[in-house]
Amino acid sequence: MVTIISYIVTILARLINLYMILIMVYALLSWFPGAYSSTLGRWLAKIVEPYQSMFNFASFGMLSFAPVVAILVLYFIQMGIIYLGKLLIGI
Template identity: 45%
Template sequence: MLVQLIPALYRLIMQGLQIYRIALVVYFLLSWMPGGYQSGLGQFLIRICEPYVGIFRRFVPPIGMLSLAGIVAFFSLNFIEYGITALFQLVLTLIQQVG
């Protein structure tokens, strides 16, 4: 039973990361639109994207008027995905060895 639950949980987390990637792209695109962040969608995206992107803003300095923190945040999701994949593979291997 647990062996069947692990892949379903993995797919759910990966789909969540994909949806978050899309939300980040829309969040970044809204910065180019005047008043984009004042809309309902903009306010929602600020609440879910800014805490994550804000972490990178503290460490990645802007170059002139261009902030690279969003790009670094976007691509760092790949490393998070690799870590989650490795963790789930390890858990599945351990469960199969025990069972």
């Protein structure tokens, strides 16, 4: 049972890491003109925009901190999952 819980926690933590990387790549696409209209940009927009749009309140003028807030929230969720996994395992 312990290995199943640790396996699930590890998979969830890695999936959250992957999603945070996708958010960072999507944010970096704004540095390149026309990158959002590329195939990669459209694909990332379908994956990242639904989550990131919840944090559009974090913008000042043309500067948006939505990716930063989205990554911070994911980080805290990831730490919570790891903590719960440790509690369940008994470490």
